[in-house]
Amino acid sequence: MTTEYISQHLDNLRLHNSSPTTIRHRLDNLQRIQAKLGKPLVEATTDDLVAWQTALRISPSSIATYTAHIRAFYRWALLNGLIQIDPTIHLVTPKLKRRMPRPIPERDLSAALTTARYDHQLFCAFLLAGYCGLRCGEITRVSRSDVREDENGKGAYLVVHGKGGHERIIRIAPDIYAEVRLLMHRTGFLFVSKNGRAYTPNRLTQITSAHLKAIGLPYTLHTLRHRFATRLADLGADVRDVQAALGHAHLSTTTLYLASNSRRSTTSVDKLGRGFAAMAKRQSAARRSQT
Template structure:
């Protein structure tokens, strides 16, 4: 019975045009919870779900994600008359700390680019993250048809398939596009594995992380995205433009990059500090 309910719920997500990633994660969470409970999900009690959440040994952000998936399922079940009481009423959503960006330093980015030259696909992945601000999943989903060359000014424009099914258009600078263009001799996805299949975001993350670790750099591909955003802020880009480029839904997320950007204020702070000697002169 519960398996059928899960299947109906998944079909409902598909009807609402949920992304394949959301559907996959929802299904995985529901199946793992059902296996943990050892009974159909629709028979779960409030106490059982509280015990399940308390037993999670993952990061607070993962707990928040798992809880959101489970809550969504039971709210849908309640709305459709599958259950009479929502058993998630006492689940707690952890308060998450706001994490400041951790951009890869420029000299380390240069090392990552130089050492990836032997693999042009890997080199272009680093370019698209560090100079266009793309997430790993967005890079994996790039197809030839998503790119429109700018014949007048050089470079190109890219339709990015972002998180939650949201699309945006970003600029690829001429120097970056010169490198990416060599991957466009075929239709379909740009980044393919040796067997000709497109990379999954997880696999692309593993490959880039392994390369960075092998050359002694303690970073991930996402830190190159952070570098893109902080460098835009350094150059004086409008915060709204940075928000659009990154595909942030909320401006508050983008302002974190401005909060960590100290270069523009450094000279003013230094000038202010120079008044100390005259102020304290006896």
């Protein structure tokens, strides 16, 4: 059920130019919570919401997501005089562990690309994730009009429609663009199902995950995005450039890819280890001289 107040709240999000995805997620979450409460949200008490949150048997990240959506609704309701007190005041936001990147190894990426050659859309989805850093939802929103070919015909630039309605421009390398270009006979979205409709992010996730599982790889499309970021770091790209390429709102998110970058520090760590060997030789010589 969708109450009048939820509809008004969504209208307010549209006025603030929130993305259709954000609005859809807000609606879905508010409807789920209202159904659990068994009453309109504006009639819920603090005790009702605490009991609802306490009864949740889902992951901490999902609890945090639900809590963020419900808090945003009640902030809006309070601001517009629909309630007198914010009933979410005693809700707890779980402390989440920082997720470390899990990039797909180069050998497994090669296997994924080789076995995806039979389906050019699938092949290009892997390329855009692994070599351009696009999220699954961003890939499904790629349209022919978003692509601007380089003046010399080598490579292109792509307007990426990111999370929260934020856009960024990323580079498509010449070799990657040569493959993506084969999809550009279409006038609309590049990634479509057999009925001509654009893939949803969930559907593309299912297709790519099923392919990876079928060839024995325990990865998702998002791990190819992780690979893109860590490889940029390997090549010495400035962290701000990596942030811009990934579309991260906060630099702290991007630095996770630098923290997990083991190859970049290998030489220094090995050099430090050789220092221990020299130290051990000196200690051994000193012991022999004492005997």
